[in-house]
Amino acid sequence: MNFKRPRSLKDKVTHYCPGCGHGVVHRLVAEVIDELRIRRKTVGIAPVGCAVLAYDYWDFDVSEAAHGRALAVATGIKRVKPDLVVFSYQGDGDLAAIGTAETLHAANRAENLTCIFINNACYGMTGAQMAPTTAIGQKTATTPEGRSPQEGDGYPLIISELLARLRGVCFVERTTVITPSDVLKTKKAILKAFLNQINKRGFSLVEVLSPCPTGWGLSPQKAAEFIKEKLSREFPLGVIKDEA
Amino acid sequence: MKEQNKVFITGNEAVGKAAIDAGCQFYAGYPITPQNELTAYMSRQMRKAGRVFIQAESELAAVNMVFGAAAAGARAMTSSSSPGISLKQEGISYLAGAELPAVIVNAQRGGPGLGNIGPSQSDYFQATRGGGHGDYRTIVLAPTSVEEAYTFTCLAFDLADFYRTPVVILSDAIIGQMAEGIVFRPPSRKYSLPPKDWALGRAKGQQNIIRSLYLGERVLEKHNLKLQRKYRLIERKEVRFRQHLPREASLLIVAYGSMYRLAKDIAVELEGKKNKKSVGIFCPLSLWPFPYKALAQACARVKNVLVLEMSYGQMLEDVKLALGRQKPIYFFGRAGGEVPEVDEVCRFILKHKLI
Amino acid sequence: MKLEFIIAGFGGQGILSLGKIIARAGIKENKFASFMPSYGAEMRGGTANCKVIISSQEIASPYINHPDVLIVFNQPSWDKFRPKLKRQSLVLLNSSLAGFSPSYRIKVIACPFTRVARELGMEKAANMIVLGRLWREIKFVKELTLKETIEEYFSSRRDIVSKNLEALARGKEL
Numbered sequence: 001m002n003f004k005r006p007r008s009l010k011d012k013v014t015h016y017c018p019g020c021g022h023g024v025v026h027r028l029v030a031e032v033i034d035e036l037r038i039r040r041k042t043v044g045i046a047p048v049g050c051a052v053l054a055y056d057y058w059d060f061d062v063s064e065a066a067h068g069r070a071l072a073v074a075t076g077i078k079r080v081k082p083d084l085v086v087f088s089y090q091g092d093g094d095l096a097a098i099g100t101a102e103t104l105h106a107a108n109r110a111e112n113l114t115c116i117f118i119n120n121a122c123y124g125m126t127g128a129q130m131a132p133t134t135a136i137g138q139k140t141a142t143t144p145e146g147r148s149p150q151e152g153d154g155y156p157l158i159i160s161e162l163l164a165r166l167r168g169v170c171f172v173e174r175t176t177v178i179t180p181s182d183v184l185k186t187k188k189a190i191l192k193a194f195l196n197q198i199n200k201r202g203f204s205l206v207e208v209l210s211p212c213p214t215g216w217g218l219s220p221q222k223a224a225e226f227i228k229e230k231l232s233r234e235f236p237l238g239v240i241k242d243e244a
Numbered sequence: 245m246k247e248q249n250k251v252f253i254t255g256n257e258a259v260g261k262a263a264i265d266a267g268c269q270f271y272a273g274y275p276i277t278p279q280n281e282l283t284a285y286m287s288r289q290m291r292k293a294g295r296v297f298i299q300a301e302s303e304l305a306a307v308n309m310v311f312g313a314a315a316a317g318a319r320a321m322t323s324s325s326s327p328g329i330s331l332k333q334e335g336i337s338y339l340a341g342a343e344l345p346a347v348i349v350n351a352q353r354g355g356p357g358l359g360n361i362g363p364s365q366s367d368y369f370q371a372t373r374g375g376g377h378g379d380y381r382t383i384v385l386a387p388t389s390v391e392e393a394y395t396f397t398c399l400a401f402d403l404a405d406f407y408r409t410p411v412v413i414l415s416d417a418i419i420g421q422m423a424e425g426i427v428f429r430p431p432s433r434k435y436s437l438p439p440k441d442w443a444l445g446r447a448k449g450q451q452n453i454i455r456s457l458y459l460g461e462r463v464l465e466k467h468n469l470k471l472q473r474k475y476r477l478i479e480r481k482e483v484r485f486r487q488h489l490p491r492e493a494s495l496l497i498v499a500y501g502s503m504y505r506l507a508k509d510i511a512v513e514l515e516g517k518k519n520k521k522s523v524g525i526f527c528p529l530s531l532w533p534f535p536y537k538a539l540a541q542a543c544a545r546v547k548n549v550l551v552l553e554m555s556y557g558q559m560l561e562d563v564k565l566a567l568g569r570q571k572p573i574y575f576f577g578r579a580g581g582e583v584p585e586v587d588e589v590c591r592f593i594l595k596h597k598l599i
Numbered sequence: 600m601k602l603e604f605i606i607a608g609f610g611g612q613g614i615l616s617l618g619k620i621i622a623r624a625g626i627k628e629n630k631f632a633s634f635m636p637s638y639g640a641e642m643r644g645g646t647a648n649c650k651v652i653i654s655s656q657e658i659a660s661p662y663i664n665h666p667d668v669l670i671v672f673n674q675p676s677w678d679k680f681r682p683k684l685k686r687q688s689l690v691l692l693n694s695s696l697a698g699f700s701p702s703y704r705i706k707v708i709a710c711p712f713t714r715v716a717r718e719l720g721m722e723k724a725a726n727m728i729v730l731g732r733l734w735r736e737i738k739f740v741k742e743l744t745l746k747e748t749i750e751e752y753f754s755s756r757r758d759i760v761s762k763n764l765e766a767l768a769r770g771k772e773l
Contacts, residue, residue, distance in 0.1 A: 040447040043316075055453045061444045063315045063454035066338050069308035072300070076312020076320070077444060079296040080270050084316070084445045102308070105301035252623050252632070362637075422661045423619065423634040425626035508659035586664050 006030040008039050010059050019220025021210025022050060024177045025118060026057050028187045029089070032194055033060065042085045043077055045070040049091040050125045051118065068099025071106035074113050085197055087114035092133040093123045096159040103159070110168030110202040114193045117160070117205055120212035121231055128215035132157035135234050140215075156234045160207045164241035171196050171204040172240040176232065178211065178224040196244045204244075209235060250425035255393040255415055256323075258426065259349055260285035262397030263321050264293060265428065268347070270313035270320040272298040272306040276328045277361040278417040279351040283323065303328040307335030307348070314344040315454040317443030319401050323349035325417075326367050327358060329375075336410050337376030340471070341456030345404035347397065348382070349413040351420035354581030362581020363417035365501060368558035371414050372532040379468055381475050383411040383482060384531040386501040390424040396529075399431040406435040407478060408442075414531060416554065418502035418583070484529035487542050490521035495598045496543055498526045498563050499552040502583075507552055509586045514599060517590070522599040531559070536566040543571050548598040552589065553577045574598060600630075600655045602739055603663045605680055607648035608672025608693070610638055613726030616752070617670070618649035620730065624740045624748040625653035635661035646675055653739060668737070670729055672712075673697055689736060691729055708732065710773050716766065724766035731770020 005011060008030035016022045033042050039060050046054045048067035055062035065073040070088035078086040095103050095117050106113060122140050123129040129142040133156050137146040147153045164172045171193060175186040186208055193204035209231050211223035218226060253261065260282050263271065271290050273283040283299070290297035296313070300306035306322045313320035324332060329350045339346050352367045354360040371384045383403050387393040393415060400411040444452055458464035486504075488511070499507040504527040511523040526542045528535050543549055549571050551560045556577050563573060576592050578584045593599060604621060608614045615636050625632035633652045639645035650663045665685040671677040674697040684690070689706050692699055695713035710732060716725035727749070734745060746764060753759045
């Protein structure tokens with residue numbers, strides 16, 4: 001394994017909590033960009049959420065976007081500069097709650113974009129409130145008794161499966177980062193999602209089930225178990241669509 | 245008056261033509277009356293010119309696509325009418341915060357809420373006071389004719405790039421939908437525009453970040469003070485107005501946009517009745533920055549001031565700020581999609597003995 | 600010279616096209632012209648009207664207080680704009696769809712424009728029949744200008760040009 005810092009990653013300690021998945025996925029994105037030699041023509045869209053400061057860690061151009069609008073901003077950039085490689089990096093609230101319309105329509109227009117979707121089943125930054133992807137029974141700051149569809153909290157939103165139904169979408173895979181082999185699979189998926197864009201294949205999305213020990217009130221080990229035992233049952237891992 | 249090559253075109257289409265001529269590379273919009281002619285025009289002309297047109301899924305998406313295009317260094321525009329402009333406020337605040345140039349067109353209609361599709365000037369507060377959250381201003385230009393709709397839109401792109409700020413074209417259902425025979429005149433003032441080294445994807449070695457988030461002690465304050473310095477500069481440099489001040493005028497009508505045109509008819513009508521030119525007109529062309537000083541000077545010789553608006557008194561507040569207690573200020577306004585009639589305004593002026 | 604027209608009827612009766620053609624004809628002869636449409640939220644069947652001004656001077660407001668010419672295609676339009684008339688106004692009224700009291704003191708030319716158009720097999724060209732009849736009354740532009748304007752206006756559809764010119768000619772004879 002190569003432990004050198006990727007060129008696309010700055011030499012900086014992240015502000016993420018112990019056991020958080022963001023650091024791992026940031027690095028995977030940076031490695032892929034290095035390997036594809038596209039650092040100078042890559043633009044990332046940072047979400048509103050814990051990863052809003054991603055530009056402090058990545059060493060390529062980044063734009064913020066208003067909460068939920070990452071794929072609209074990405075659309076604007078990519079359409080006027082088609083030679084750039086543009087990706088959004090979004091959390092579950094950003095992508096599947098406040099930004100559902102922007103997500104769905106960017107995908108449906110077959111925008112030639114890459115979307116990295118970090119699903120940690122809660123709103124990490126604001127204090128772990130219920131997200132659209134919160135598991136049934138999962139306790140959060142706004143579901144103190146656990147998420148209850150019977151009480152009107154709704155069901156975990158399987159946005160990736162919904163997007164996979166759209167003709168504009170070429171690739172959707174769900175992975176996680178709790179074991180080394182999961183990390184390798186995630187990197188492979190991210191590489192594929194970037195390659196699809198370079199080969200003008202349309203919209204690609206990689207959903208990463210990402211641990212949030214702080215938000216979940218669990219130790220990093222227990223958080224990994226929660227993904228394995230609970231979250232990956234609501235959100236099955238694997239390739240959901242691959243037409244590339 | 246022998247003008248050749250006049251083109252018969254609506255105000256909305258003139259805005260679109262201006263965007264094409266000004267090198268607008270990106271347009272995103274969403275259908276809403278009374279600005280549909282503009283979206284339709286852009287759908288035809290942008291793609292024909294090899295540029296980008298997107299019919300977005302919402303006003304929110306449209307303005308955020310414009311954010312992206314502007315962040316990548318392209319000239320970008322979106323347009324809508326009042327209810328849609330309310331939705332765009334999120335994006336306008338972010339554009340202002342991230343110091344991105346963009347042009348936003350509002351063909352105002354009746355409000356509040358869904359209101360109606362008649363002409364109105366009830367978005368003056370929203371346009372001139374920022375409109376979204378945070379301490380910011382947008383340059384606001386108010387065309388009084390189809391020809392100015394063209395010229396001001398060309399100018400708006402230059403101003404947006406020069407100051408790195410969103411610029412609003414505030415028209416209404418009258419200026420937007422009316423058609424006139426016009427000549428396409430580019431703006432007379434030229435701005436020397438620096439290259440957009442700050443834009444995304446420049447590959448110059450440095451990392452470019454487009455942001456409006458500034459955490460840490462006094463970091464955001466510093467950014468805000470920088471914006472404020474820019475706004476003070478705009479207030480000094482970009483005030484625009486037009487005035488007609490006959491020597492014997494005893495009344496000054498203050499009106500902008502389509503109401504300036506009505507004021508001209510009122511002045512002619514009263515001239516016929518009184519047999520002298522007793523009415524002057526002051527028309528702000530930039531609503532922000534508002535021509536406070538020029539208005540105060542214009543009022544020096546008249547006895548009374550009448551503010552004429554298609555609202556219940558929005559620009560009126562700026563006129564009061566300009567004049568204080570210097571002169572008696574009267575107000576005539578109709579809104580809800582209704583247009584004041586020359587006759588009723590004349591009756592009001594005569595009844596209150598303003599001339 | 601300044602002429603103010605209000606043209607009103609149902610959406611789909613060619614109200615706006617008629618207004619645009621009058622304004623364009625004015626511009627063709629180097630006059631100033633303005634065209635101001637007003638319509639309901641619906642595309643067809645609702646009320647629509649437009650205000651057109653042709654003038655040798657620059658035009659201030661595109662709105663019209665008291666029209667020189669009122670063209671009405673239906674009853675609601677007649678009811679709406681009748682109070683706006685002045686003594687010198689000229690009215691062209693589509694008697695196929697609107698009635699009026701003959702005791703009225705203003706000059707009213709009432710013709711069954713819709714029926715005449717239908718007899719010619721081109722109901723949609725009723726507006727051009729009105730235009731022909733109007734031109735017989737007020738020669739606000741040269742006849743050639745009017746014809747050229749119609750040709751340009753419908754230039755994308757040649758077959759429609761000849762039909763409209765035919766309707767214009769028929770209007771002049773009414």
